[in-house]
Structure formats: structure tokens, C-alpha cells
Amino acid sequence: MSDKILEVKNLQTSFFTEEGEVKAVDDVSFSVYKGKTLGIVGESGSGKSVTSLSIMRLIPDPPGKVMKGEILYEGKDLLKLAPSEMRKIRGNEISMIFQEPMTSLNPVFTIGNQICEAIALHQKLPKNEVRAKAIEMLKLVGIPSPETRIDDYPHQLSGGMRQRVMIAMALSCDPSILIADEPTTALDVTIQAQILDLLAGLQAKVGMAMILITHDLGVVAEVADEVVVMYAGRVVEQGTVNELFKNPKHPYTKGLLNSIPTLSKDPTGKIKKKRLETIPGIVPSLLHLPQGCRFQDRCSYVIDACRGKEPDLRQVASVTGANPEMPHAIRCVRDI
Amino acid sequence: MSQAPTTMQTGETILSVRNLVKRFPIKGGIFSREVASVKAVSDISFDIKKGETLGLVGESGCGKSTLGRCILRLIEPTSGQVFFKGQDITKISPTEMRKLRRNMQIIFQDPYASLNPRMTVEDILMEPLEIHGIGTSRRERIERIFKLLDLCGLRREAIARYPHEFSGGQRQRICIARALAVEPEFIVCDEPVSALDVSIQAQIVNLMQDLQKELGLTYLFIAHDLKVVEHISNRVAVMYLGKMAEIADAEELYTSPRHPYTKALLSAIPIPDPSYKKERIILRGDVPSPLNPPSGCYFHPRCPEARENCKTQFPELRDLKQLSETPHRGACHYAE
Numbered sequence: 001m002s003d004k005i006l007e008v009k010n011l012q013t014s015f016f017t018e019e020g021e022v023k024a025v026d027d028v029s030f031s032v033y034k035g036k037t038l039g040i041v042g043e044s045g046s047g048k049s050v051t052s053l054s055i056m057r058l059i060p061d062p063p064g065k066v067m068k069g070e071i072l073y074e075g076k077d078l079l080k081l082a083p084s085e086m087r088k089i090r091g092n093e094i095s096m097i098f099q100e101p102m103t104s105l106n107p108v109f110t111i112g113n114q115i116c117e118a119i120a121l122h123q124k125l126p127k128n129e130v131r132a133k134a135i136e137m138l139k140l141v142g143i144p145s146p147e148t149r150i151d152d153y154p155h156q157l158s159g160g161m162r163q164r165v166m167i168a169m170a171l172s173c174d175p176s177i178l179i180a181d182e183p184t185t186a187l188d189v190t191i192q193a194q195i196l197d198l199l200a201g202l203q204a205k206v207g208m209a210m211i212l213i214t215h216d217l218g219v220v221a222e223v224a225d226e227v228v229v230m231y232a233g234r235v236v237e238q239g240t241v242n243e244l245f246k247n248p249k250h251p252y253t254k255g256l257l258n259s260i261p262t263l264s265k266d267p268t269g270k271i272k273k274k275r276l277e278t279i280p281g282i283v284p285s286l287l288h289l290p291q292g293c294r295f296q297d298r299c300s301y302v303i304d305a306c307r308g309k310e311p312d313l314r315q316v317a318s319v320t321g322a323n324p325e326m327p328h329a330i331r332c333v334r335d336i
Numbered sequence: 337m338s339q340a341p342t343t344m345q346t347g348e349t350i351l352s353v354r355n356l357v358k359r360f361p362i363k364g365g366i367f368s369r370e371v372a373s374v375k376a377v378s379d380i381s382f383d384i385k386k387g388e389t390l391g392l393v394g395e396s397g398c399g400k401s402t403l404g405r406c407i408l409r410l411i412e413p414t415s416g417q418v419f420f421k422g423q424d425i426t427k428i429s430p431t432e433m434r435k436l437r438r439n440m441q442i443i444f445q446d447p448y449a450s451l452n453p454r455m456t457v458e459d460i461l462m463e464p465l466e467i468h469g470i471g472t473s474r475r476e477r478i479e480r481i482f483k484l485l486d487l488c489g490l491r492r493e494a495i496a497r498y499p500h501e502f503s504g505g506q507r508q509r510i511c512i513a514r515a516l517a518v519e520p521e522f523i524v525c526d527e528p529v530s531a532l533d534v535s536i537q538a539q540i541v542n543l544m545q546d547l548q549k550e551l552g553l554t555y556l557f558i559a560h561d562l563k564v565v566e567h568i569s570n571r572v573a574v575m576y577l578g579k580m581a582e583i584a585d586a587e588e589l590y591t592s593p594r595h596p597y598t599k600a601l602l603s604a605i606p607i608p609d610p611s612y613k614k615e616r617i618i619l620r621g622d623v624p625s626p627l628n629p630p631s632g633c634y635f636h637p638r639c640p641e642a643r644e645n646c647k648t649q650f651p652e653l654r655d656l657k658q659l660s661e662t663p664h665r666g667a668c669h670y671a672e
Contacts, residue, residue, distance in 0.1 A: 043533040043534065043535060043536075044504075044533055144621075158622045158623075159396070160622055161622065188395040188396055188560060188623075189395075189560070189562065189601060189604040189605060190395060190600060190601060190604045190619045191395075191622065192604065192606075193603075193604035193616055193618055193619075194618055194619070196606075197616070197618055215533060215534055216534075216606065217534070217608040218605065218606025218607055218608045219606045220608075221606065221607065221608045221609055221610045221612075222606050222607070222610070224610075241610040242610050242611060245608065245609055245610050245611075246611070255535060256534055256535060257608065259534055259535050259537070259538035260534065260538075260563065260608055261541075261563040261564055261566065261567035262563075263562075263563060263566060263590055263605070263607075275542060275545070276538040276541055276542055276567065277538065278535065278538040278539045278542060279535035279538075280539075282503045282505060282506070282536070283503075283533075
């Protein structure tokens with residue numbers, strides 16, 4: 001059993017809008033283990049990015065606020081830390097890469113400047129060593145001729161290169177946890193393959209834990225060890241990656257898996273679908289959630305019991321062998 | 337909605353593109369002289385048959401969107417011809433072209449940016465009807481708008497609403513309704529589902545397929561999601577740096593790709609099955625700048641199969657061994 005490095009317990013993050021309180025993340029719990037990758041899957045508005053911003057304590061307050069819960073990192077509750085203590089952890093022990101490498105780099109500074117800033121802030125190194133470390137990081141993420149590239153501005157780099165710079169910056173202080181929020185969504189498939197390959201290689205080398213946030217189930221299947229599926233602020237299903245793809249139990253997870261087109265030369269031997277299965281309707285507004293299960297209006301297995309009390313997350317039997325770190329659990333009353 | 341009966345049979349060529357070139361000049365110096373040019377589309381030829389969907393894939397910057405726009409003359413092509421039902425539309429006047437656009441429409445990627453936020457759905461759908469003089473009275477046009485909304489799976493109440501009141505998927509339905517308002521025969525779909533969530537993507541893909549069947553539409557479907565493209569297309573064309581790399585029957589291209597670039601693209605698709613570990617061809621580097629493309633075959637610096645003459649000789653698009661009734665063409669010296 002590997003070491004638990006981060007534990008999120010009953011996290012609830014709300015945003016206060018003119019129309020009322022929006023619980024963007026509602027009672028979410030999960031754990032992250034050393035050297036492992038946790039995938040968080042969901043559509044837009046499911047609360048997956050808010051979860052990661054809550055861990056980093058980057059929720060803009062106001063309008064947002066972490067209302068309840070604990071985020072335990074090496075025994076410390078991050079939510080109780082003073083801002084100065086949190087600053088020491090953020091970017092140093094827990095760092096993050098964002099979806100848009102275009103907007104998350106500052107256009108008026110060179111990339112070297114930006115990487116050096118992170119290193120200088122967290123590590124007490126002489127100036128020339130800071131620069132040497134930055135060059136070393138750029139080399140690590142596979143940027144050709146890093147000695148000259150370090151003085152480039154973000155606009156001189158392609159999208160894939162910018163994302164590499166983001167990764168270099170995030171990894172420059174050897175974090176124990178890397179949160180990657182849709183790291184490849186803005187990239188082409190060939191570049192996506194390069195970046196995923198790079199992340200997997202780096203993870204194996206430095207042994208960090210990773211939280212991968214994505215809507216792409218293909219990426220999750222290839223990279224994650226454990227998966228949490230979120231819907232409208234709730235965890236609706238969780239399990240190991242093998243369990244979840246082999247034995248999806250929640251109607252939403254099933255729907256998501258069925259709505260991806262299969263390739264005609266599908267290496268897994270699936271038959272190509274003539275017509276895609278869809279999940280009807282749209283994600284409900286968090287301001288007007290239905291009573292009971294939040295997925296009820298889009299669910300084809302809905303029964304009366306779904307409209308009463310909201311189902312709890314409950315454990316179900318696993319077909320790929322029980323895993324004490326990540327038991328298979330669903331938030332659904334039915335067994336389908 | 338009834339489509340005007342056409343004398344054309346399925347299988348007849350509706351659109352032919354011949355040696356299409358689009359060069360964007362780059363101006364510099366004090367007199368804004370042309371100092372260089374980017375060949376965004378260079379010497380592309382293909383045909384589309386009536387009722388068919390041709391998929392067009394490639395990485396960002398390969399010229400696929402420019403090609404789509406050149407076909408409708410939203411961007412004026414530099415040279416080459418586009419024949420729509422036998423008529424060379426690159427030669428006709430802008431007024432005639434505007435009339436012809438009744439038959440040729442386009443759907444854009446971003447349903448947020450392509451709808452005017454100050455116009456209601458009624459205004460949005462009324463405009464093309466008025467411009468093209470479809471229907472005589474307001475009442476008749478409103479009746480048509482209702483039919484369009486039904487056809488695209490929107491509720492009739494939507495007519496009085498503004499774009500911001502809709503979700504992304506519904507907005508894309510409005511864009512589709514707008515394109516269909518003038519009863520076109522041919523639609524360029526420029527990344528129509530890329531901005532949507534997975535479950536919504538499937539809804540829109542199904543809608544587009546239903547409409548195609550019902551109205552006998554012909555699509556040029558531009559996308560970078562290779563799975564969606566295979567699902568919807570009869571034939572698929574792969575572009576690289578403004579050139580056609582390979583074109584074939586969809587199933588044949590996906591099961592038996594010949595061009596090394598197509599092979600790499602296909603191997604980069606993440607497969608949603610964690611138990612499957614595949615051999616992936618990781619391409620090195622990024623797409624080269626189209627400003628000064630590499631000598632010889634444009635793909636040779638990244639090609640794992642490149643040989644000596646690839647660096648100097650440009651491979652012309654030629655017929656390869658075909659496995660189905662559709663010709664299989666590729667631009668590689670060594671493809672079979």
C-alpha cells in the first residue's frame with residue numbers, strides 16, 4: 001500500500017451570486033497517493049476545476065469560499081494555514097498547470113524570467129544557479145536548445161512548447177503533488193501524446209503524485225490509476241481506472257463512455273457504432289437542482305426513489321479485485 | 337421542412353476543388369512591401385459527391401479552416417478553381433456569389449462567438465430568410481422558423497430568447513438552424529463540436545447525421561477530433577502544412593493508413609480502455625512554420641520513416657493500392 005499524500009474530506013466550495021449560493025463543489029472526498037495519478041472527470045460545470053483551485057487555495061474570495069471540509073496534506077489542513085504558510089506550499093510542494101498555456105504565461109517577461117521567479121522564491125540559490133536550474137528544467141521537458149530558448153518570450157513559442165514551459169515551471173521546485181487542469185485540451189493529438197508521455201516519464205523519475213483533471217476519457221484511461229467522476233458538484237462514481245472502464249455502474253459514467261465514437265479499427269475489438277448514444281438534456285443549473293439525485297432528469301434508469309432523497313455514495317462489488325485505497329463506489333440507488 | 341427537389345442523383349459530384357492555393361502575404365519595411373508569404377493552402381484538389389461527408393483533419397495551422405473558407409470565398413483564394421455543380425465559383429461576381437451562398441453554408445466552431453448577442457433567435461433566423469427572399473409574408477417566415485426549431489431539436493419558445501440564455505449545445509443547434517434556413521445543399525462544418533462537452537457532442541453529431549439523411553445534405557466536416565471525423569465521414573482527407581497528405585475511404589484510412597503522418601496521428605488517439613497498452617508513434621517536434629516549409633517532403637523532419645530523397649524531392653499526391661471502391665491517394669514516396 002502506498003503512502004497517502006493528500007486527503008480531501010467533505011470539501012464544499014460555494015460561490016455567492018446575486019441569485020443565491022451556488023455549491024460548485026458539494027461534499028467531495030478523495031485521496032491522492034504518492035507516485036499515483038488520480039483522474040477527475042466531468043463536463044463543464046461539474047466542479048472539477050473548483051476542486052483543484054480549492055486545494056491550491058486559489059478560489060477568489062469573494063465571491064467564492066470554501067465552506068466546509070478539510071484538505072490534509074502531510075497531516076496539515078491546508079485550509080487552516082496562514083496565507084504566508086500556504087505560499088510556501090503553493091508552487092513549491094503542490095504546483096499546478098493550467099489548460100491555457102497561452103493565457104497563463106505573462107507575455108511581457110521571458111520564459112526564463114518566469115521560471116527563475118518560481119525557483120528564486122522557493123529555493124535559496126545564488127543567481128547563476130537559479131538560471132542553471134531553469135535551463136536544466138527546460139531540458140528536462142524536452143525543449144531543444146534551452147540555453148537560447150530561455151530568453152524567448154511566450155509568443156515566440158508554439159502551443160506545445162508553452163505547455164512544456166508551464167510544466168517546467170510547475171516542476172522546478174520538485175513538487176510532491178502536481179495538479180494538471182486539462183493540460184492537453186488546447187493541444188493537437190500528436191502534441192498531446194508528447195506531453196502525456198513527458199508527464200508519465202517525469203512522474204516515474206521523480207515519483208510525484210498527480211491529479212489530472214480532464215473531460216477526455218481516453219486520456220484518463222491512459223494516464224490515471226484511480227478515477228473520480230464528478231457531476232453537478234458531486235462525486236457520482238469512483239474506482240480504480242480498470243474497474244471504472246470495465247464495470248461502470250453509474251448511468252452517467254455509462255452514458256459518457258457510450259457517447260464517445262469508437263474507431264473502426266478499435267484495438268479493443270469494440271464494434272463500431274452506427275449511431276452515438278447520447279445523454280439527453282444538459283447539466284442542471286446549480287441554482288436550481290432537482291430534489292433527489294442530480295442526474296435524474298437525464299437518466300434513462302430513473303425510478304421514483306431517485307426523486308426523493310439524494311442517494312449517498314455507496315460501495316459496490318468490484319470485478320477487478322477489491323482495492324482498499326480506492327473502493328468502487330457510486331451515488332445511485334439502482335443496481336444496473 | 338421540404339427540400340426543393342433536385343435533379344441530381346446521389347453519387348454525382350457536387351463540389352470539385354482544383355489546384356486551390358491561398359497565399360497570405362507578409363508585409364514589412366517602410367513601404368509595406370511584401371517580404372514573404374505563407375502558403376496556407378497549397379495546390380489542393382478533391383471532389384465531394386452529393387450526400388457525402390468528407391472529413392478534413394490535420395493539426396492546427398495546417399490550413400484546414402482556410403480551405404473551408406476559400407471554398408465559400410469567405411477568404412478569396414489566390415489561384416485555382418472551385419466548381420459547385422459544374423460552375424466555377426471563383427470566376428463569378430460577388431453579387432452572384434452571395435446568391436449562390438443560399439446553396440452553400442457554413443457552421444463555425446465557436447457557438448458563443450458566431451451568434452450576435454443582441455439578436456433574438458427570431459432575428460437570427462429571420463435575417464437569412466429576408467436576404468434571400470424566402471417566404472412572402474412575415475407570418476410565413478415565422479412558420480418556417482418554427483419548423484427549423486423543431487428540426488434542430490429546439491423548443492418553439494426559444495424564438496424570443498437571446499443567445500446568452502442558451503447552453504453551448506443549444507447555441508450550436510441555433511447555428512445549424514441558421515445554416516439550414518436557406519435550404520442549402522452543401523455545408524462546410526468548421527469544427528462544429530470541438531467546443532462542446534462529450535455528452536453534448538454526441539447529440540450534435542447525431543443531429544447532423546439525421547439532418548443529412550432527411551435533407552440530403554453534403555458536408556465538408558473539418559475537425560481535429562479523429563474519432564468524431566471517422567464516425568461521421570464517408571471519406572477522410574488528411575492535411576499537413578497546407579498540402580494534402582492522404583485521402584481515402586474513411587474506414588480504409590483508419591484501418592490501413594499509408595502516409596507516415598496519418599499513421600502517427602491515428603496512433604496518438606487516446607483509447608478509452610486502460611487495459612490496452614499500445615505502441616505509440618511519438619512525433620518529435622512541432623509542425624514547422626508554413627513561412628519557410630522544409631525542403632522536399634514537408635513532413636520529413638518529423639517522419640520516422642524518412643529516407644535520403646525525402647529531403648530533396650517533393651512527393652506528389654498519387655494513387656495508392658485501394659482496398660475499397662474509393663480511390664486511396666497519398667503524398668509519400670514510400671507509401672504502397
